[in-house]
Amino acid sequence: MSIPLLDLKAQYLSIKEEIDQAVLGVLDSCHFILGPNVKAMEEKTAAYCGTKHAVAVANGTDALVLALKACGIAQGDEVITTPFTFFASAEAVASLGATPVFVDIDPVTLNMDIDQLESKITSRTKAIIPVHIFGQMVNMDKVMDLAQKYELKIIEDAAQAIGAEYKGKRAGAYGTAGTFSFFPTKNLGGYGDGGMVVTNCDEIAEKVRLFRFHGSKTKYFHEEIGYNSRLDEIQAAILRVKFQYLDEWNKARRQKAELYDSLLKPLADQQKLILPGKDPEAYQVFHLYVMRVQQREKVMEKLKEAGIASAVYYPLPLHLQKAFAYLGYKAGDFPEAEKASEHALAIPCYPELTLQQQEEIVHVINDCLIQS
Numbered sequence: 618m619s620i621p622l623l624d625l626k627a628q629y630l631s632i633k634e635e636i637d638q639a640v641l642g643v644l645d646s647c648h649f650i651l652g653p654n655v656k657a658m659e660e661k662t663a664a665y666c667g668t669k670h671a672v673a674v675a676n677g678t679d680a681l682v683l684a685l686k687a688c689g690i691a692q693g694d695e696v697i698t699t700p701f702t703f704f705a706s707a708e709a710v711a712s713l714g715a716t717p718v719f720v721d722i723d724p725v726t727l728n729m730d731i732d733q734l735e736s737k738i739t740s741r742t743k744a745i746i747p748v749h750i751f752g753q754m755v756n757m758d759k760v761m762d763l764a765q766k767y768e769l770k771i772i773e774d775a776a777q778a779i780g781a782e783y784k785g786k787r788a789g790a791y792g793t794a795g796t797f798s799f800f801p802t803k804n805l806g807g808y809g810d811g812g813m814v815v816t817n818c819d820e821i822a823e824k825v826r827l828f829r830f831h832g833s834k835t836k837y838f839h840e841e842i843g844y845n846s847r848l849d850e851i852q853a854a855i856l857r858v859k860f861q862y863l864d865e866w867n868k869a870r871r872q873k874a875e876l877y878d879s880l881l882k883p884l885a886d887q888q889k890l891i892l893p894g895k896d897p898e899a900y901q902v903f904h905l906y907v908m909r910v911q912q913r914e915k916v917m918e919k920l921k922e923a924g925i926a927s928a929v930y931y932p933l934p935l936h937l938q939k940a941f942a943y944l945g946y947k948a949g950d951f952p953e954a955e956k957a958s959e960h961a962l963a964i965p966c967y968p969e970l971t972l973q974q975q976e977e978i979v980h981v982i983n984d985c986l987i988q989s
């Protein structure tokens with residue numbers, strides 16, 4: 618039995634007829650850019666998140682760039698984020714000429730450490746990007762308190778967290794803006810790239826609309842230097858179909874995670890591994906099920922021998938990336954992020970995963986760690 622980290626084929630087959638029809642519908646219409654599917658997808662996302670606006674863009678990275686630019690982030694500004702995330706969270710800041718400033722992570726949730734956040738704020742700080750890592754939201758009450766106290770913009774990087782909640786409010790709905798990615802492996806993934814910015818602010822929504830279309834409101838008349846960054850109609854049509862299943866799929870991910878938690882508890886009790894940490898106020902959607910294991914390489918090898926995929930998110934924290942060497946950080950600056958990078962291990966946790974598969978995965982991990 619071979620078990621992938623994510624089974625996109627099984628998911629496609631479960632909704633193939635609807636997807637095929639949606640794609641053929643776009644081909645038949647020959648309306649490929651900024652048409653009815655994008656509009657409907659925007660309306661659906663705004664309603665789902667509980668925000669006034671949603672503006673679709675080409676990918677999750679552009680969603681961050683355009684949202685930051687719409688918030689006025691530019692050269693000389695500092696933006697605080699976590700070093701334990703996908704590169705794009707900080708790349709977006711740097712691509713606007715602003716400076717990413719990192720804060721270490723909380724060792725339980727692996728999200729940015731809220732208690733250290735205030736100490737990173739300077740007179741040049743303009744924004745914070747809380748990243749809801751692996752589908753568990755950051756403590757947004759505390760982030761929003763700081764935002765108010767220091768007049769900062771908050772851009773939630775919710776690429777991994779569509780449908781996640783903190784105190785009953787959805788990811789993307791807390792900040793000045795929230796951003797999503799529809800990369801194929803995300804909880805709501807297209808069959809190509811895609812992204813979305815959500816916001817309650819009319820001005821930010823209007824600016825993101827302007828920036829995604831070459832700074833233009835009227836074709837061939839340009840008010841600003843912008844980008845070409847649109848979600849295309851085919852992706853929007855696919856995403857509209859998949860959106861109907863998102864809550865069901867997120868629930869299934871949570872059930873798989875819960876089962877892992879109980880099956881792996883004996884190993885956690887013996888301190889052979891650390892289970893994913895929980896914030897009781899957060900409704901987590903398990904983009905990934907990430908545990909921490911001292912003997913990670915050995916476990917990965919045994920899983921591989923058994924035909925089971927596993928992966929490291931993230932092997933190198935952002936402050937130690939070559940691309941960010943100019944920021945001047947060094948090893949030891951963010952010890953919790955560095956430790957997490959050494960021990961984090963994601964095992965398969967997707968809606969179509971079966972009980973038998975989960976038992977087999979746990980069996981292999983057990984065999985490997987009990988002897989050691």
Ligand SMILES: *Cc1c(COP(=O)(O)O)cnc(C)c1O
Binds near residue numbers: 705811
């Ligand atoms: C995937 C991801 C992004 C980037 O999204 P793309 O659609 O791949 O550009 C940004 N931030 C985080 C945390 C992500 O996981």
